[in-house]
Amino acid sequence: MTLRLALLGVAHVHAEAYAALLRGREQRQGDVQLLGFSEADPALARDFALGTGLTCLPLGEVLAAGPHGVIVCSETSGHLDLVRAAAGAGAHVLCEKPIAIHEQDALSMEQACTAAGVQFVTAFPARFSAGVQALGQAIGSGELGAALAYTGVNHSVAPDRHHPWFSRPELSGGGAGMDHIVHLADLLRFFGERPAEVYARLRPVPEWVRPDAGSLGEHGPDAAGLVTLRLASGATASIDCSWSRPPGYPRWGQLRLDLVASRGVACLDVFAQQLQVSGAGYGWEGYGPDLNASMLDDFLRVCRTGAAGRADWRDGYEALRVVRAAYASAASGQPVPLAED
Amino acid sequence: MTAAALRVGLIGAGLMGRTHARAWGDLLGAVYVPPGDEGAARFAREFGLRPCATPEELFAQVEIVDLCTPTPTHLTYTLAAARAGRHVICEKPAALSVEDAEAMRLGCEAAGVRLFIAHVLRFFPQYRAAQEQVALGRIGTPRVLRLSRVGSPPGAGSWLHDEAQSGGVPLDLMLHDLDYARWLAGEVGSVYAAQSRQGQLVMVQATLQHTGGAISLIEGGWAAPAGVFRTSLDVAGTLGATEWNSDALPPLRRFGPPAPPHVPDADASAGPPVASLPSVDDDPYAAELHHAYHAIGHGLPFLVTPADAVAAVALGLAVRESLATGRAVVPQAVAGDGSGAAAGTVRL
Secondary structure (H helix, E strand, O other): OOEEEEEEOOOOOOHHHHHHHHHHHHHHOOOEEEEEEEOOOHHHHHHHHHHHOOOEOOHHHHHHOOOOEEEEOOOHHHHHHHHHHHHHOOOEEEEOOOOOOOHHHHHHHHHHHHHHOOOEEEOOHHHHOHHHHHHHHHHHOOOOOOEEEEEEEOOEOOHHHOOHHHHOHHHHOOOHHHHHHHHHHHHHHHOOOOEEEEEEEEEEOHHHOOHHHHOOHHHOOEEEEEEEEEEOOOOEEEEEOOOOOOOOOOOOEOOEEEEEEOOEEEEEEOOOOEEEEEOOOEEEEEOOOOHHHHHHHHHHHHHHHOOOOOOEHHHHHHHHHHHHHHHHHHHHOOOEEOOOO | OHHHHOOEEEEOOOHHHHHHHHHHHHHEEEEEOOOOOHHHHHHHHHHOOEEEOOHHHHHHHOOEEEEOOOHHHHHHHHHHHHHOOOEEEEEOOOOOOHHHHHHHHHHHHHHOOOEEEEOHHHHOHHHHHHHHHHHOOOOOOEEEEEEEEEEOOOOOOOHHHOHHHHOHHHHHHHHHHHHHHHHHHOOEEEEEEEEEEEOOEEEEEEEEEEOOOOEEEEEEEEOOOOOOEEEEEEEEEOOOEEEEEOOOOOOOOOOOOOOOOOOOOOOHHHOOOHHHOOOHHHOHHHHHHHHHHHHHHHOOOOOOOHHHHHHHHHHHHHHHHHHHHOOOEOOOOOOOOOOOOOOOOOOO
16 A cells, blocks of 8 residues: 655754655655645745655645654654644654653653554664664673673764754753753663663853854753763663764764673674765765664554554653753752653 | 983882883883792892892982882882982872872972872873874864773782772773873863672773863773773864774784794893883883983973872772762862863973
8 A cells, every 4th residue: 555654844854864765765666655744934844845845735734635654853842733733633653853852742742642543653763773783682682791881972063053943942952962862862772771860961062053052151052961871780871962073073973882791892883884985075974774764664664554663652752751861960960860650 | 411310110010010110121220029029029030120128228229219019008108219319100090098199299299309190091192192182272172071991800819809909990990081081171070970890890980070161971991801901082172073992903904824923032031021012102101101200300390290190089089989979979179289180281
């Protein structure tokens, strides 16, 4: 059957990649039909339509066309309304990360989706990495022994140069902490770890963000972030979520995770497969499998079968709880316990 | 040149003593051999050093005393050497308490002798190069530092395992990077640390909040498989970032038939085993010892001041206190000499 899909909100950095992937599939395989997208910001809507060739439609019209699934890619503050609307129209949801700014919004999303009988899938593409899966297997099988410490790096260039809302807390909920804690928090969860306590330092760095966000000084969005987790297993984990790479960095940033365990050390570099390309500039071009494509394939499966996605609502919610605990710790200057929910 | 006249004597003929002896080369002339200490006596013969039966006999032979003994002995030896009017070079950590480290600093000051605590990391070429990038302003003001140091546990029976003697991972291992972080990003206002253990394996992850606004992640562990030692640095500043890790490839790698096993020179037993040594240019221990020697000989400032060393001890202790309490803690205040953190002007 041909799956009808739509994008609800296109403010997120990944929206264009999703649109291009689905467009390609629509043209090559014909098993999906991209209905178009909704976007509240007219200027962004116009640019996105020009860039992708997709049609911008009012939200009600998109949903009236009966999508089997939607991808929610708005500013984080807009997720809840879009998820509710999609659920009300009977569409399965793939929601960008973090799924919400506050736990309460996330809980409301879950209620809406459960009541409507649709699946909520969290966009955690790193779970589809072969390296991630192999490391998960090595941990699960016990061949590495007991975990002592994970060191996670998800630092990047600040995304707000092209997407200003990332450093506007009323839209994003924060800065680098909101943007980049979740992927590694989720990988730890994927590996079976459960956080028991969270400590974080989250600091503004005006030079790393847009001048308008930077001019807020101490009140600006956090751009430097170091998070430490005590895990229920007895291991510890650190997450560097900083927007600390300069604009001239050869790539958007890094997603790496080192594990020191009692019988071995493993070093995961999710985007290690890269060409070094030099010319007028210098950059790293990835040649590894497209994780977004794998994630979208999985979402199509969800839309076809109604079964759960690889990362579900609970996964998105638990990652958000780590983020909230990190902000609470940064505010208090002390570690914050994270009880089983 | 006055420096050429200075003679060096060693106390401590263990692993670090051996490392220092190789780095000193001909400058080292004597070693303390406690009565009945066969290992130290062999050490003296191996390196061609005059064995001295008491510290006082050693002090009479040299102008500089190099201490490579377990940490708890540093204070006593330092004060004794200072009273004898001898300059002191001492392995890190200076001591296991701020008070003891302070007493070493003040004792040497009062005696009019120099005290150099051997924080060798500052002399590793890549760490030195990264510091130079910061000092040159290439990456702006440091804002996030990541420093990691994970090796296999010390050998069974090593005194390092006794945390009452060594201070454990925070004071013996992480001390390097705690000092380095303070060097690059300045004084520290709060420290939080978490650790995990599996038998003898230990991993510690610590976060520093520097008073100037930077944050540092310092990770250290005796937890890697045998023979594995991994370190990395990543310094992100307001204008740029610099990254290095020990997975970086060496200048020469070989494939195919393995390199033939090293055959000692026929006359190796006659002198120090120079053939198996790294060249002096590449040996950070030689760089730090020659720096200290030169600075003492010419009355020049040290790259690591006694106050820096005391502050490093305070940071290591803060890591331990945070581990003990589970809270973020304020490191013990240290009397500064104003030349410590962020000093970028001292030349090697």
